[in-house]
Amino acid sequence: MRFDLTDLRLFLNVHETGSITAGARRSHMTLASASERVRGMEDALGVPLLLREARGVEATPAGRTLAHHARLVLGQIDRMRGELDHYGLGLKGHVRVLCNTTALSEYLPAVLGAFLKDHPRISVDLEERLSHEIADALRAGACDIGVLADSADLHGLHARVFRHDPLTLIVPQGHPLAERAQVLLEEVAGHEFVGLVEGSALQEHIAHHARRSGRPLSYRVRLRSFDAVCRMVGQGVGIAIVPRVAAARYARAAGVRRVALADGWAARDLVLCVRDDLPAYAAELVEYALRDAPASPEASGRTGRAGAGGRGRTRSPTPQRPG
Template sequence: MHVDLTDLRLFLNVAEAGTITGGAQATHMTLASASERIRGMEQDLGTPLLLRERRGVTVTPAGRTLLHHARQVLRQVERMQGELGDFGSGFRGHVRMLCNTSAISEHLPKVLCGFLAAHAGISIDLQERSSDEIVDALRNDVCDLGIVSDSVALHGLAHYLFRADPLCLVVPQGHRLAGRRALSLAEIADEQFVGLAEGSALHEHLAQHARRLGKRLSYRIRLRGLESLCRVVGHGIGVGIVPQAAAVRYGRTARIKRVPLSDPWATRNLVLCMRSLQELPQHVQLLVRHVLGQPARAARAAKRESPQQASGWA
């Protein structure tokens, strides 16, 4: 079977996008060229790599085997490029990173802007997912890094403390619940809520905990961002559950009050996760050290890390 790095990158992008069109766009290739390359790989191998369906493609068993090796090869190439970058004009590479709602909206923008400004040769594909989806993606080698709530099972992953990130209830000023010292989800589940759009990581997280109570939260409106959510709450439309960092940031301008949540799952930390720090390409390790903000300790941790490590660098 004759394949090159472009074939491997294309096939990986198609599998992640779920369509040949999406994979072609991610590889900066025309649809016709992408389809021809994939057909060529299938002809060389003598078996289908993809099942073409009406709404996209599904990877066959042979395709999953190719996918596994493609990821290994491309990661090794990125590692080589990163290490050789030490001798040239600097690090180069691409980082695939998945984060939950709080990390992507409240904590990461400033951190990543500083990193990208300092490293012109490195790009980051940042996407929002729920914490459960992120740890599954890491274990299946779909992404390089993830930032998740420490409430999910992290076995088999190296993980390090990133930020404290408790969730809290936000209510309008003067609301009957504004003076409460703490509340559980069970106590507020029948309230009218203002929330994030369906499919957002925080929305799915809250829906999951409501289902465990036998409840389904009632939303008057769902919005795309935490700032909009807080402002609508401030106008008396309903109550909301947001990361405490967002409640503090928008509290005065949105005219809201925050009330701590007493549920154990609401008292959480965000952790930066990966399969293994030592196995990451150099440019990804560089991002890890920047995100955690402690280069010297990061370097020492990389030498002694085991996949089951559960300590932070804080």
């Protein structure tokens, strides 16, 4: 049995995407080449690694075992490269980051832009996911760093507050709710809403809590950015729930008013999480990202250290969904 690193990375990509086609694309190879490599691994082992179905593939027990060991091997290779990079050999590091909607649109672009400019030999794979999916991916070793809402189950992860990220209601100027100091979601659920496109992490978070209250929300239009949502609200199309930082950024230009949400789930933090030791270059990104993080005693007491060694306390709040 001889598997090279390309085989292992390909199989892991196929396993994580649930598709040979998507795994081949992520591995930068043709579908034919990827299929041949996977068949070669199965022939070498004498057992099937994937169950091939019309909508994709699913790993067999043998495939899940291979994926587990592939993560360990590739993770060790990444750590080796990161440590050798400090000896000036010029090896390039790659960091896998998963984040929720707000982190992707409001905070990480500035952080990553500055970091990548200062670290030309490092690349970042950034992807939006639901917060509970990010926590699961971290525990499975499918990513290096996660930026997610603190409402997710962080058991087994090292976490630090990344940014305070409360949600707020926005309404048009002159709206009956505009003079309210704060509202509960159940009070405004009967209004027409403007939201983000289906599948966005924040939209799923809001929909989850609306269902829990027994008052699902009605949307007149769904858009792809907070800027577009704020502008549509300003034109009187409906009301919306957005991160306070986005509302503050676009309020004046869009002509909207902010109304505080009194629901406990709306007063949230974004946390930066890792699982175990990181390669040196990934640990540098963590330290860089946390430079402007809140440094209050409350924040440091509620979370563990998310640095290179993963030291500090882990945080295990009561599991909730999603964020």
